[in-house]
Each structure stands twice: as structure tokens, then as C-alpha cells.
Amino acid sequence: MSPSDLGGCGGDSAPLCRAVVEPPVVVEVAGLSKAYGGVTALERMDLRVRRGRVHAVVGENGAGKSTLMKILAGAVSADSGSIRLDGRQVELGSPRAAQAHGMGIVYQELSLFPDRSVLANLFVDREPRRMGLVSRRRMAEQAAPVLASVGLDVDPDTPVGRLTIGERQLVEIARVLLEDPRVVILDEPNSALNDAETRRLFSILRQLVTRDIAILYVSHRLEEVFEIADAVTVMRNGRPVLSRPVTELHMAEVIRAMVGRDQGELFPPRRPPVAGRRPPALEVRGLTVGEDLVDVSFGAAAGEVVGLAGLEGAGVATLLGAIFGTRRPAAGDVTCLDAAGLPSNPTRAARRGISLVPADRRNQGLMLDNSVLQNLSHVSVGAIQRGSWLRRGSMAAAAGHQVQRLRIKTPSLATHVGQLSGGNQQKVVIGKWLEIQPRLVLLDDPTRGVDIGAKREIYQLIREMADGGGTILFRSTELSELRGLADRILVFYRGRLTTECPPGIASHDLLHAVNTGSLPAASP
Amino acid sequence: MPDAGHTAPRTAPGSAAPPSPGPSGNTPPPTSSRLGSRLGFRPGFMDELGVLVALVVLVGLVGLVRPNFLHPGTLLNLAASSVFSGTLALGIVFLLAMREIDLSFGWIFNFSAVVAALAMTNGVDPFLAGFMGIVFGAGLGLVNGVLSVALRLPVLIVTLGTFSMYRGLSLVVNQSRAVVPPAEVRQAAYFQLLTAKLFGVVPVITMLFVALAVALHLLLHRTRLGYRTLAIGSNPEAARLAGIPVARTKLQVLTLMGAISGLSGVLFVGFRGAVDPNSGADFLLPVIAAAIIGGTPLAGGSGTVIGALLGVLIIGVISSGIVFLGIDAVWSTFVTGLVIVIAVALDQLVRQGRRRRADRSQDAI
Numbered sequence: 001m002s003p004s005d006l007g008g009c010g011g012d013s014a015p016l017c018r019a020v021v022e023p024p025v026v027v028e029v030a031g032l033s034k035a036y037g038g039v040t041a042l043e044r045m046d047l048r049v050r051r052g053r054v055h056a057v058v059g060e061n062g063a064g065k066s067t068l069m070k071i072l073a074g075a076v077s078a079d080s081g082s083i084r085l086d087g088r089q090v091e092l093g094s095p096r097a098a099q100a101h102g103m104g105i106v107y108q109e110l111s112l113f114p115d116r117s118v119l120a121n122l123f124v125d126r127e128p129r130r131m132g133l134v135s136r137r138r139m140a141e142q143a144a145p146v147l148a149s150v151g152l153d154v155d156p157d158t159p160v161g162r163l164t165i166g167e168r169q170l171v172e173i174a175r176v177l178l179e180d181p182r183v184v185i186l187d188e189p190n191s192a193l194n195d196a197e198t199r200r201l202f203s204i205l206r207q208l209v210t211r212d213i214a215i216l217y218v219s220h221r222l223e224e225v226f227e228i229a230d231a232v233t234v235m236r237n238g239r240p241v242l243s244r245p246v247t248e249l250h251m252a253e254v255i256r257a258m259v260g261r262d263q264g265e266l267f268p269p270r271r272p273p274v275a276g277r278r279p280p281a282l283e284v285r286g287l288t289v290g291e292d293l294v295d296v297s298f299g300a301a302a303g304e305v306v307g308l309a310g311l312e313g314a315g316v317a318t319l320l321g322a323i324f325g326t327r328r329p330a331a332g333d334v335t336c337l338d339a340a341g342l343p344s345n346p347t348r349a350a351r352r353g354i355s356l357v358p359a360d361r362r363n364q365g366l367m368l369d370n371s372v373l374q375n376l377s378h379v380s381v382g383a384i385q386r387g388s389w390l391r392r393g394s395m396a397a398a399a400g401h402q403v404q405r406l407r408i409k410t411p412s413l414a415t416h417v418g419q420l421s422g423g424n425q426q427k428v429v430i431g432k433w434l435e436i437q438p439r440l441v442l443l444d445d446p447t448r449g450v451d452i453g454a455k456r457e458i459y460q461l462i463r464e465m466a467d468g469g470g471t472i473l474f475r476s477t478e479l480s481e482l483r484g485l486a487d488r489i490l491v492f493y494r495g496r497l498t499t500e501c502p503p504g505i506a507s508h509d510l511l512h513a514v515n516t517g518s519l520p521a522a523s524p
Numbered sequence: 525m526p527d528a529g530h531t532a533p534r535t536a537p538g539s540a541a542p543p544s545p546g547p548s549g550n551t552p553p554p555t556s557s558r559l560g561s562r563l564g565f566r567p568g569f570m571d572e573l574g575v576l577v578a579l580v581v582l583v584g585l586v587g588l589v590r591p592n593f594l595h596p597g598t599l600l601n602l603a604a605s606s607v608f609s610g611t612l613a614l615g616i617v618f619l620l621a622m623r624e625i626d627l628s629f630g631w632i633f634n635f636s637a638v639v640a641a642l643a644m645t646n647g648v649d650p651f652l653a654g655f656m657g658i659v660f661g662a663g664l665g666l667v668n669g670v671l672s673v674a675l676r677l678p679v680l681i682v683t684l685g686t687f688s689m690y691r692g693l694s695l696v697v698n699q700s701r702a703v704v705p706p707a708e709v710r711q712a713a714y715f716q717l718l719t720a721k722l723f724g725v726v727p728v729i730t731m732l733f734v735a736l737a738v739a740l741h742l743l744l745h746r747t748r749l750g751y752r753t754l755a756i757g758s759n760p761e762a763a764r765l766a767g768i769p770v771a772r773t774k775l776q777v778l779t780l781m782g783a784i785s786g787l788s789g790v791l792f793v794g795f796r797g798a799v800d801p802n803s804g805a806d807f808l809l810p811v812i813a814a815a816i817i818g819g820t821p822l823a824g825g826s827g828t829v830i831g832a833l834l835g836v837l838i839i840g841v842i843s844s845g846i847v848f849l850g851i852d853a854v855w856s857t858f859v860t861g862l863v864i865v866i867a868v869a870l871d872q873l874v875r876q877g878r879r880r881r882a883d884r885s886q887d888a889i
Binding site for chain 1: 693745746747748749750751752754755758759761762763764765766767768825826
């Protein structure tokens with residue numbers, strides 16, 4: 001029944017045989033391009049996905065994977081290029097049109113309504129009706145076989161919010177399957193799943209494949225990609241750089257293709273490491289925060305840039321939150337800037353000279369409708385200043401100084417921050433902390449969504465802060481940044497600090513460590 | 525997601541050069557402190573100017589038909605009668621600016637007035653009783669704040685409850701009857717002062733109101749408390765992560781609102797010489813409306829005390845203007861509502877225009 005049935009070619013030479021029985025292409029993407037403003041996200045992307053196969057798409061952050069998936073789901077429209085489904089060119093102008101063409105997507109962030117029941121979530125906006133009224137009975141009838149096929153054994157009237165993350169994902173998949181799709185897209189489906197849930201997800205995918213559904217699988221976790229996928233496409237800078245059946249690939253090859261050429265010239269020149277030559281500014285022993293961070297110990301010296309690497313949910317964000325006072329540690333012994341213990345809230349953190357540049361600039365870092373001046377003084381005035389009256393002259397002078405020092409491109413200090421470019425916005429976030437001359441700087445992915453010129457300036461700034469005696473904990477999802485800037489790199493995996501790497505570590509070794517928690521066996 | 529997050533490199537070509545310390549080609553923005561608006565402390569006086577023009581036009585229109593309306597005594601009396609809701613409107617600006625809303629202030633007003641009037645009746649010096657009323661109001665505001673912070677609930681939700689609690693307790697204390705200090709108490713300096721008119725025309729109470737408006741204006745725009753209030757209203761999460769003490773600021777602002785409500789209540793007692801069980805019951809909507817008409821958005825992050833003052837006067841002119849024009853007074857409620865809708869519609873149009881211009885100047889997010 002399956003087109004991948006190899007029954008007729010047992011003894012023949014394998015390559016020839018595959019050419020004969022390879023199932024037909026169901027999705028064919030050709031020359032797809034997409035730019036946001038001036039930044040190219042996809043550039044003449046090509047992709048061929050075969051029926052009944054799991055096709056993995058991998059690449060570093062910003063490689064264009066999510067944009068490609070959004071275009072295929074009809075959520076974003078391409079600037080140019082074509083999409084063919086079963087050989088016929090189609091326009092996927094809206095999510096509804098894409099659905100009608102048989103494209104089903106399970107998004108990275110689960111998109112369910114937590115207060116509504118499983119059934120209600122399965123039939124959002126297409127509830128079966130009887131005489132104009134939503135028929136719960138017919139919903140239950142239609143849902144039962146699909147829920148059974150994904151192995152979700154819960155009362156369909158349970159509110160989705162009470163399910164585990166893994167179960168919620170099954171609801172998402174069931175929702176997609178109810179559409180009777182030709183292609184199911186999973187955008188980083190297992191970033192929040194534990195091992196058992198991942199196993200279950202894979203067995204469902206294998207079963208879908210036998211029903212001739214093609215699966216597009218986007219993931220960061222290469223080991224799992226090699227376990228589940230039939231073919232792999234590696235993307236870099238919006239282009240496909242490698243596309244092959246998984247049987248003809250090694251993980252090392254994939255990693256090399258993902259990383260590409262080194263971008264060393266982006267970073268300020270190296271200098272001798274300072275660890276050991278200076279007293280530690282931060283010493284953490286046995287730090288535990290719930291289940292998100294378990295028994296973490298390390299130290300960081302003044303003048304050191306410590307890189308933090310880890311997948312989403314590996315505990316890096318929790319670590320930064322605990323040091324900044326937004327997460328309460330359950331256990332651990334910390335000495336932080338000559339004082340014992342961690343600050344209990346961000347105000348205390350700021351007054352101790354600890355700063356945090358949060359990952360979500362627009363929601364956590366800035367008041368978009370406030371002026372550059374106001375944003376630059378939020379810490380110095382809002383958190384630090386003791387007196388009651390604003391000293392407007394010195395606020396303006398200080399903000400003007402930061403604008404000049406950081407080369408923030410703004411028409412005036414009164415300009416709303418929301419009108420600046422991403423890079424200049426991020427400089428404002430950094431500038432408001434520079435204003436208080438912090439001694440411990442926590443950077444949570446500070447170059448996300450920032451153009452290359454501003455990135456280079458931010459790297460330079462990080463180095464300057466360290467050279468000025470600050471201690472930097474630098475988290476980044478772009479591993480090349482960590483290798484280019486950090487004095488050493490701490491790798492977190494599932495809440496634990498598993499590996500410490502020197503800055504000279506090869507990029508594929510680091511990627512391996514981030515994905516598996518340990519360095520490859522061959523590596524020293 | 526990360527793909528979409530990239531923003532267009534809109535910076536000048538100079539940004540491609542490696543950064544070097546010291547000033548480069550780009551000129552620093554002007555840092556002269558001549559005008560607060562140029563430095564971004566405030567959006568400028570344009571918002572208040574619009575409201576002021578609207579007020580003058582309204583007064584002029586009524587005056588055109590009924591010239592008596594323009595008599596200074598008439599206008600000043602009108603201002604005096606707006607003082608009580610006006611004081612509350614000045615305070616609610618702080619809550620709106622913090623992206624919160626208080627529903628209970630009308631009953632804090634009432635309860636504080638009742639407590640002060642009862643104290644006067646029982647022989648407490650009226651000035652001391654007035655002070656007690658203000659402190660009492662501040663206490664009720666602090667209760668709102670503590671509940672909101674401890675339960676992590678919006679002030680709106682908390683004050684839905686305390687609205688009735690304060691009202692109910694006030695009714696218990698005043699035994700559902702008007703509290704009227706005895707006639708000999710009402711001869712005291714306190715009552716004389718609050719009903720006096722400077723030069724025979726300017727009511728003292730109006731002058732107090734204007735002085736309070738100036739003080740609160742400075743508090744909002746020139747002090748750390750006001751700065752924190754606006755920052756929290758603009759983006760609570762970013763404020764918290766900038767180290768701004770959100771909980772403490774909330775407590776301070778709600779205590780301030782309580783004190784202002786109490787002040788308004790004790791002024792009311794001094795001006796009217798009595799307090800009804802229902803005094804303050806009708807304040808909720810006109811007070812919030814006055815702040816909104818004045819240009820303080822519900823979305824938080826900005827606020828104008830002077831605008832609220834003008835907004836209160838606009839509402840006062842409408843309700844008394846309708847009487848002057850001989851229109852049945854029942855229309856005044858409708859017209860007040862209509863003005864609110866027009867005011868917020870105009871405000872929204874201006875905002876959308878601004879946003880569109882901003883979007884054009886930055887084509888990619």
C-alpha cells in the first residue's frame with residue numbers, strides 16, 4: 001500500500017532501485033524569496049518534499065526556517081517564487097486557503113485556547129452544526145477517531161489548560177489531522193517535550209507517514225532529526241545549502257553546513273583570558289530553581305565574558321532570572337558582587353549594580369511610546385535615584401551622552417523609541433543600564449533582531465564593558481557569537497550545567513554539546 | 525519567529541564602520557532644556573491647548589445666546605461647583621497614567637466627609653477634623669493598594685469590592701442620615717474660610733483647587749514618583765525589569781488617590797456644611813470622563829493634570845450651559861456622554877494619524 005514499498009527490488013542495486021520507487025513530490029517550492037523591510041529572510045529557496053516522508057528542515061536561528069513554514073501555512077506571503085502541490089501551482093494567500101489545499105501546521109508556540117475544552121479547540125471556527133446550533137454530539141463523533149489515532153486518552157470536555165504540554169501538542173496535531181491534510185508542518189514541535197512525550201510524538205509521525213501524509217519537520221535537535229527524518233534540508237541565510245536523504249548524511253556534515261563560514265571579523269580582537277587572575281565577582285554553588293535549573297555551580301571573574309549556551313528551556317533564562325531577582329531560587333549558595341545571596345527583586349538587583357538586558361526587547365526592555373530620553377533614564381531615575389525631584393537638566397545631559405557614546409541614531413531625545421530601528425532600540429536598552437555603570441551585566445540574546453552593523457557595535461560594547469571591569473554573562477542563541485566573544489562557554493542542557501568549553505571550541509562540537517549535553521566522544 | 529524579528533537596517537551607512545570611541549559623524553541631538561517637550565518629558569502643551577480651545581468655544585457659544593453666562597461671578601461659581609468632582613479627576617489621572625482605574629473614590633470621598641463631619645459634631649476642631657478626614661481617605665486608598673498588590677489583581681477588580689465596602693461602612697457610621705455639624709460649629713473659621721470669596725468674587729475653594737492642580741501637575745511631571753507612575757503605565761513588565769519598584773509605586777499612588785478623595789470630601793463638608801448619605805454617588809463617570817476629555821488615555825503611560833482640570837470645567841459648562849439655554853436639564857447627561865464620545869473619537873483620530881506617520885518612517889518591524 002505504501003509507495004515506499006520496496007518489495008519489487010530486493011536484490012537490485014539500491015540507488016537504481018530508489019530512483020524507481022521514490023514516491024512522488026507533493027510539495028515543490030521553487031525560487032521562493034521573502035524580505036522584511038530590508039532584511040532578506042528567504043532568498044530563492046527551493047524544497048521538494050515527497051509523499052509519505054518525514055522531511056526535516058534544520059538551520060541556525062535566522063536561517064529562514066520559520067519564514068518558509070509560515071509561507072507554506074499561508075500566514076505570510078512570499079515576495080516571489082512558486083509553490084506547487086502535487087504538480088499544480090497554488091496560491092497560499094491566507095491560512096484558510098492553505099488549509100483548503102491540505103497544508104496543516106502545528107506552530108512552535110502552542111496556539112490553543114486554554115480555558116476551552118479539547119473539543120472546542122479541535123473545531124475552532126468550523127464547529128459542525130445542526131439546525132444552526134453547534135452540535136456537541138457530532139463534534140464528539142468526528143473527534144473520537146482522530147483523538148484515538150494520536151493516542152490522546154482524555155475526556156474531550158477537559159479544558160486544554162489542564163493538560164500537560166505534551167497532551168496539548170497532541171490536541172494541536174489532532175486539530176490539524178481533522179482537516180485531512182496532505183502535508184503536516186511541525187515547527188520545532190519538541191522543544192518543550194520530555195523524552196517520553198517525544199517518543200510518543202515520533203510514533204504518531206511514523207503512523208501518519210504510513211497514511212501517505214508528508215511531514216515537514218523543523219527542529220534544532222539534530223539527534224532526533226536523524227532518528228525520525230527520511231530526508232534533511234539544511235538552510236543558511238535563507239538558502240538551501242544541503243538537501244539529501246538521511247541515509248547519505250552524517251551529523252557532522254549537517255552541522256558544518258548549518259554553521260557555514262566563520263564570521264570572525266565581526267568580533268573585536270581576542271585578548272588573554274582573565275579567569276583566575278582576578279577574584280570572582282560571582283560565585284554560584286548548587287543553585288536550584290524549581291525543576292528549571294538544577295544544582296548549577298560556576299564562578300565568573302571581573303572583566304570576564306562568560307558565554308551561556310543552551311536550547312530553549314535548558315535553564316539559561318532561569319539562571320539569568322534568578323541572578324536578577326525575578327526567579328526565586330529553591331537552594332544554592334551564591335556570592336554576588338561582594339554580598340552573599342541573590343537580590344530578591346529587580347530594584348535591589350539594580351541597586352547592587354546588576355543589570356539585565358532582556359530577550360524580548362519590545363515587551364520587556366522598552367516603553368515604545370516613551371521618548372528616547374525617558375527610556376534611557378528608566379533605571380537611573382526609576383530604580384536608583386534617591387531624591388524625589390527629577391533633575392531634568394542632568395537627565396538630558398546623561399541621555400545625550402549615551403546617545404553619543406552608543407551612536408544611537410535618533411532625530412532627537414524626544415523621539416519615541418518605537419520609531420527607531422531594532423538595533424538602535426537595543427542600544428537604548430543597553431544604554432539605560434550603562435547609565436548606572438553596572439558591575440554584573442546579564443545579556444539575554446542581545447543581538448536578536450538586530451542588523452549586522454549594530455551587532456558589531458554591540459559586540460564591541462560588550463568587550464568594552466568587560467575591559468572596564470564588568471562581569472558579563474552573555475546568553476546567545478547564535479553559537480557563533482559565543483565563540484567569537486566569550487572567554488569561555490557554559491553549556492546548559494535540561495536544567496543542568498553539563499559542559500564548559502574554551503572559546504576556541506569548534507562550532508560543530510559546541511552545537512553537539514548544546515544538542516546532547518556533552519561534547520562528541522572524539523573531542524578532547 | 526526569529527526570521528520575522530529582523531528589522532530593516534535603517535541606520536545610516538556610517539553604521540557599517542567599526543565603532544570607535546568618541547564622537548563621530550552623527551551630531552548629538554539638542555540637549556538644551558528650554559522646553560520640556562523637546563526633551564521628551566511631556567508630549568507638549570498641544571493636548572491641553574485643544575481642550576482649552578474647546579472650553580473657550582463652549583463658553584462662547586452659551587454666552588452668545590445668553591450673555592449673562594459670561595459674567596465673571598457666574599463663571600467662577602460654576603468653577604466652584606466643579607471643585608469636588610474636579611479634585612477627584614486630578615487624582616484619577618495618576619491611576620489612568622499607571623494603566624489602572626479606581627472605582628471606589630466616590631465612596632472614599634463620602635466616607636471621609638462623614639468621618640470628618642462626625643468628628644466636628646463631636647467637638648473636634650474643624651481643621652483637625654478635616655485633616656483626620658484626609659488621613660482617613662489616604663488609609664482607605666492604602667487598603668485598595670495593599671489588596672491590589674498582595675492579590676496581584678488590577679485595581680479595577682479590587683475597587684469593585686471596596687466600592688461597596690466603603691459605601692456600606694459609611695452608611696453604618698452615618699446611620700443612613702445626613703451628617704450636619706451643629707449650627708455653632710458651622711460658624712467656625714473652617715466653614716467661613718471655605719465659603720469665602722476673595723475680593724468678593726473669587727471663591728477660596730476654587731483657588732485651592734487650582735493650587736492643587738499645579739501641585740499635582742508638578743508631582744506627575746517633575747518628580748520621581750510621577751516618572752515611575754508613567755513608566756509603569758507605559759509597560760509594566762519593562763518597568764519591573766528596569767528595577768522600578770512597581771508595588772511600592774502602586775501603593776503610593778493609591779494612597780495619594782485616597783488622600784485626594786478625602787481632601788475633596790472635607791472641602792465638601794466645609795463648603796456645604798453637611799454631607800448626605802448619597803454625596804459622591806454620582807461622581808464615578810463624570811470624574812473619569814473629565815480625565816479622558818482632558819487627554820489622559822485609558823491605555824496608560826501618559827496623563828495630564830491640567831487637561832483633567834479643563835475637562836471638569838467642560839463638563840460643568842455643559843450641564844450649567846444647558847440650564848442657561850433653557851433646555852430641559854435632563855438633556856445634560858446625554859450631552860455629557862456625547863462630548864465624551866466626541867473627545868475620545870478626536871483623540872483616537874489624532875493618535876491613528878500619528879501612528880500612521882510613525883509606521884511610514886519605519887517600514888519593517
